[in-house]
Amino acid sequence: MAGDKDTLLSMGFDPARVDWALRATNNRGLQPAMDHILENEGKPIPDPSTAAPTSASGSVGQPMDVDVDDDDDEDALRRLMGTKTSTTSSGEAEPKSIKCSECGKVFKNTALANYHAEKSGHDQFEESTEEIKPLTEEEKQQKLTELREKIAAKRSVKAQQEAVEARANEAIRRKSGKDVGKLKDELKAKELVKEAEQKRREKLEDAKAKASVKAQIEADKKARAERAAREKALRDGQPIVDAQASASSTPTATASSSSGTSGRDFKDTRLQIRMAAGGTPYTTTLPSDATLREVAEFLAGQTLSVDVETVTFAQHFPRKTFSRDQFNNTLRELGLTPSAVLIAS
Template sequence: MMECTALESLIEMGFPQNRAEKALALTGNQGIEPAMDWLMEHENDPDLDDPYVPPQGHVPSTEEPPEGRTPEAVQGGTEPTLEELAEVDNRHTLSEEEKREQTKRMMELISQKQREREEREKRESIEREKQRRKQGQELSLIRQKLQEDEMKKLAEERRKEKMEEKLAKQRVREKIERDKAERAKKFGGGCSSSSQASNPPEPVAPTLVPSSPSQEPPVKREYDQCRIQVRLLDGTSLTQTFRAKEQLAAVRLYVELNRQDGGEEPFNLLTSFPRRVFTEEDMEKPLQELGLVPSAVLIVAKKGNS
C-alpha cells in the first residue's frame, strides 16, 4: 500500500517509527510531503514520540480495494486507468535506485523547510530588535525631555538666587549711606569751631554693618545634576547631563543607545585619573557616591582590555 511505502521512506530518512506513523495518520495519509510538513511544525512537541492512538469510535477500514483498483477509484465509483494501475504497481515495486532518489528528494525538502524556518526566525528576530531599538529611542526622548525640564527649572532657580543676592547688596549699600548721613548730621553742628578744637570729638565706635553675601565664607554646595562626557573607541565622544542620584547604569544605557563607533560588544567604563574601572556592582551606585559630580570624563574600553 501507499502508506507502507511512505512509512518506510520516512523511517529510511531517519525519523523514528512512532513519529512517522503519527505524522501520516494525522495528515490523513496524504503522502510523504504533508507528513514532512507536520513533523517540521511539531518537532518541539513534548509528546511527539508517544505512540499514535486513534480517536475512540474510529475504526480504520480493513477492506482491501478490488484487485487492480486504487482506493480513490473505489470511492469515486470509476474504473481506474492504465496510468493509475501502473502508478500503483510502481508504488509497490520501488527499486533501490528509486528509493534512493525519493529519499534524496525528501532530504532536499527537509533542508528547504529548515532554511525557510531559519529565514522566518531571522526576520522575526530583526523585527524584535527593531521594536527594542524603537522603544529605547522613545525612552531616550522621554528622559531627554525630563532632563531639559530639570535644566529649565534649575536655571530659573539660579536666576531667582541672583536676583535675591542683588537686592540684598542694594539694601546693604542703602544702610551704609543712611549711617554716613546720620554721622555727618550728628557731628556737623551744635558746637563752635573753637570748642571742637579744644575738645576734639570722641571717636565713635563704627557701626556694625552686615557683610554682603560676597564676603561670607563659601559654603559647600550640593549639586543635583552632573555633566558626563564619554570617550568612545573611535575617539569621538558623547556628552549628556544626568541627575546626581542616577545610577551609573543609566550612563551605560545612554552609551549603548547613542554610540556610533560601530561597537556592539560589551564594554567597561573607566576614569583615567585617578584610574578606576567601574564594576557591575558600581553600576547600581549613584553618580554622586562614585565621585562623578558635578562633572566627569569616562572612557569606553573593551572588556578584557581595561
C-alpha cells in the first residue's frame, strides 16, 4: 500500500528494503512490514523475480512472516494498536477483527491469527467487532525503539555466547600447544642422551687409540735402546747379548724359581687384540681361566666384522697360530697369562 510505504520511507528505511518487506508480508499492513525490516536488518535483499508468491489472506496453520516472539509481545502489540467497537448504519455490529475463542486475544488480520494458532495450538477463532486502531507516530516510534532494543539484546546474548565459545577454543588451543611443547622437550632430552652416549663412545675410542700409540712408542724406544746397546758393545769389543734370548731366559728363570708363577698365580690376563686388516686394537682384561672362545665373543661384541665361528687368533712373539680345537682351552693353558698380544683374522 502506498500509505504504508510512504510511512516507512519517512522513518528513514531503505526504499529497497521497504519494497522487500511489503512484498514479503503481502501488504498486510505497516506493522508486519516494519517487523520484517527490523528482523532482516543486515541480510541481503533477494531478487524480486525469484520470490515465491504467497496468499494475501493466509490460512490457519500456514507459516507467516510475523515477528511476534511470544504471547506477551502479542498483548503489547494489541495494547499499542488499541481496540474499539463499531456498528453498521443499520445498528448491527460489523466485524473488524478476529478473536481467539480459547484465550480471548484479538487480532487485526488473519495473518496474526494464523501465527497465534501456530504458537499456541488454538484452533477456535471468531469474528469480533473490536477494531484495532492504527499506530500513531508516537506509538510507531515507541514500537520501533522496543524492537531495536530487542534485536540489540539478542545480539548481546549471541556475542556473549560467541565469547564463551572463543574462550573454550582458546583453552583447547593452549592445551594442544602445551602437549606439543612437552613432546618436543621429551624428544630433545632423548637427543641429548644420544649425543652424550656418542661422545662417551668417541672418548673411549680415543683413549684406546692413545693407549695403542703409547704402547707402540714404548716398543720403539725399547728397540732403539737395544740397538744402541748392541752398537756400543761392538764398539767396546764386548760380547753381544741377544735381547730376545735374554727376554726368553728371564721368564724361564723366574718360572723355575717360582715354580711356574706366571701360569698359576695370575688370576687375570690382560689382552691386546689387533686386527690383521689394521685399525685400532682392542684391549681387555679377562680371567685367566677364560677360554679362547670367550676372547672371540668379546671381539665380536666390539666389531661387526668378526664372527665367533670363523675368527682365528695368532701370536707374533713367539710366532704361533691357535687352531679351532684350542678355542675351548683357557688362557692359562695356552700360556697367554699374565698378558699377551693376539692377531685376529
